[in-house]
Structure formats: structure tokens, C-alpha cells
Amino acid sequence: MRLRKASALAAGVLALSLAATACGGGGDDDKISVGIKYDQPGLGLKTPDGDFVGFDVDVATYIAGELGYEPDQIDFVESPSGDRETMLDRGDVDFIVASYSITDERKEQVDFAGPYFVAHQDLLIRDGESVPNEEAIADLTLCSVGGSTSAANLAEQYPGAGLEELGTYSECLTGLENETVDALTTDDSILAGYAAQEQNQGKFTLAGLSLSDEYYGVGIPKGETERRDDINAAITKMVDDGAWQEAVDEHFGPAGHEVEPAPELTETS
Template sequence: MRLRKASALAATVLTLSLTATACGGGGDAGGDGITIGIKFDQPGMALKTPDGTYEGFDVDVATYIAGELGYEPDQITWEEAPSAERETLLQRGDVDFIVATYSINEERKQQVDFAGPYFLAHQDLLIREDDEVPDVEAINDLTLCSVTGSTSASNVKEDFAPDANLREFGTYSECLTGLENGAVDALTTDDSILAGYAAQEQNQGKFKLAGLELSDEFYGVGLPKDSDLRDQVNDAIRQMVDDGSWQRFVDENLGPAGYEAEPAPEITETD
């Protein structure tokens, strides 16, 4: 990954070193661009559109951070980062960092580092428009769908609904199909993600959020272990909040869903 303030001599040495040892990974330091992991199937947060472009809150956040690191938008390569593969992508050096509704928790911090957090969401349920889930206890009687490797799936099993029938798929889009055809009763993940799905034109009037705040999910920027980028990424997040860009990204991407985001959280990942 190219550093903004690297000297010409250092850049030359680094380039020669990489030429000798390059293996083609997206996360190679000193290259002409930067590779960032995002989700490809989360409307409102990170979506790959049919024309091959990318849009959503996480995309805007990642683009802003990359800009503060010295990269133009056309120097960014977007890599799909499914929930179950995020740690592997970072450990293998396939990406420089990940912005993918990536909840910070102690288990993950044993494998990767985080900057941030930059967003606070709450786990909820997406249900069919005519259904109701009156309380947390009622979840135990449902067939739920979530994504393999997500904190949402872990929360169901370990915390609030141990008796629920949980089905895990590779993507939230697969869960949404199951919800629409009646194979599952609810899709569970963060309310920010669910709001994006509910707001899609083809889904309007079909689904709604149950309105249960089942957990606090602090989204962080995933970094390789012992990365030297954390301070720079944290500085970029602070700048994004201070100059109003963070709120603008929220309004543009999540406002159409009627989603009321929590204020930008305090940065805690500094050690």
C-alpha cells in the first residue's frame, strides 16, 4: 500500500523489494492502489449494482478513509468480504482494510485489529409485513435466518433465543429469499442492514423491522494484526465526523429507509 509521505528513495526501494517478492495479493504494501473489503449485497450499506459500481454507507466511509490515506477513488479495488471470510482476507493480505458492517468483539480482536468504531447498530429482526414478534421470548418459537460467521448468528445461539431454529446461509440475500417464500419466519442481523433491505423498491410493503434492540453492534474498520494504519484510520474517522461527512453519508444512504442512526460513537480502538 502506498504511503502518502514516503520519500522517493524509500518508495523506490520498496517497489524493487515488492517486484522481487510479489505474489499478486490485493493487500501488497507499496502498490499503486489500495484494496478494501466490503459487502456486495447490503443495500444502504454496501451494494454492488448491476452496472458494476458500488454504493452505500460503508462504501462512502471506506472511500473517505482511503482519501485521507492518499488514494483517489479510481485507485480503490473493491473486494467482496463475506462475514465468514473477513478474518482470512486480512490475515492473508488480500485486502488492506475492511469496512463491512464488521462488529468489534473480543474473539475477533484475537485474530485482527480494529480502528474505530465508526457506527453503532442494534440487532433486530426483519419480518413479513403482517407478522408480529411481541417480545424477545417469542423469538424462541421462530425459524430464523442469519449469515454464517456473523455476530448475529452467535447472539441467537448464545444469548437471547437458544431454542430458536437457526438457519445460516452465506449471504443475507439468500435469507431474504427464504423470508419471502416462507421458508423462515425472520431474518436477523443489524437494524441498519435490515432497514436497507426493507427500503428497496421491490421490497416495500413486504417486510418491516420488529423493533427489538437485541444487542449493541459497534462497527469497526478491520485491519491486519499489528497494522501501522490504525492511528491514521482513526484520524480519518474523526475528521469524517467533524467535517459533517459522516452525517451526510448516513442521511444519503440510510435516510430513505426512515432509519434513525445513533450518533457517531466514541473511538475506542487505540491500543
């Protein structure tokens, strides 16, 4: 008799638990975790008051909305360049929108949706200085972030150049301002955001080189094809309804940075 009572009690608890889950009662489905950058003005920046702003933040918020999540249900998680694949593999985040260039090497570990943006690698230098051509890069000491495609491109294409790899672009910017490095190298979209910041105006300028084409994708765990398709649909809708261009104008317009039209989706299978 005790066994039957215990079983009945367990069944009742299970039924209540299922009912609470069906009503959205506090389960993991109530929130979605999205990886972004915290230190990239114009793309992904955490402000002193704890808000998140930038083009990537707007893209991530739009995608999450199409997946059924309100802005207050989004948990933005900092995703350093060198940690993104690991974070997706461990399930730390559901997807990543963090100036995440699509490469064959990365596609061995994670999948992508998109691309949703195209950028070009350039150099940020001190105002009044110049880099006349690509050949001059070999004589410079540059700074970039470890694990970024920019650092990998530089090491491969300009092995004679000095390269300092740090944890964040903000650290590289400090080195540029203190003249311990000659230039910060990464995507022009990121560099334009730094140059446009109020505290940096008049200090830095872009060299105007186009060293690579970087197609930003939304990183997702390997094999999540349904999630990829849903995100691709959200990106397409964002472009079609004008929200993509509005975000471009808001975040890159003040820097005078010209952005190419939204690229064609390639990560579809």
C-alpha cells in the same frame, strides 16, 4: 571482464527499476484493496452496472482518500462475514469496512480502528406479522449469515430457536419471502436497507427489537498500529467535517431509519 559488464548491466536495470518505482510506475502502492459487502443495501452494495454504493462504501472511500488514494485507485473486494479474518491475515485486503462488529473474539485474530457506527440486532419479518417480545423468538425459525455476530448472539441467547445459517443475507431474504423462515436477523441498519429497496417496499418490516449493540469497526491486519492510527484520524475528520452525517442522511434517511450519533473511538491501543 564479462563479470564486470554483467554487474554494470544489473546495476543499470536496478537503477531504472528504482526510478520507475519512485515515479509510481505500476507498483502495488498505486492501489489499495478494501473489503466491503456486496449485498447489503444502505451499507455495501454492488449494483448491476458494477458500481459500489452504501454508507460503508462512503466511509471506506473517505478513509482511502485520507491515506492518499483516489477513488479510482480503490479495489473493492467482496468480504463475506465468515471470511473477513482470513482475508486480513492472508493480506487479500488492506482493511475491511463491512458492517464488521468489534468483538473480543475477533480481536484475538485482527485489529480494529473505530468504531465508526453503532447498530442494534433486530428481526426483519413479513409485513402484517409481528414479534411481540424477545421471548417469542424461541418459537421462530430464523435465518442469518454464518460467521456473523448476529448468528452467534442468537445461538447463545435463544438456543431453542431454529436457526438457518446461509452464505448471504440475500439468500435469507428469499427464504423470508418464500415463507421457509419466519424472520431474518441481523443489524437493524442492514435490515432497514433491505426493507427500503424498491422491490421490497410493502413486503417486510422491522420487528422493532433491540437485541444487542453492534459497534462497527474497520478491520486491519493484526499489529498494524500505524495504519489503525491513520484510520482513526480519518474517521474523526469525516465526523468533524460533516461528511459522516451526510452519508448517514443519504443512505439511511430514505428508509426512515434513525441512526445514533457517531460513537466515541475506543480502538486506540
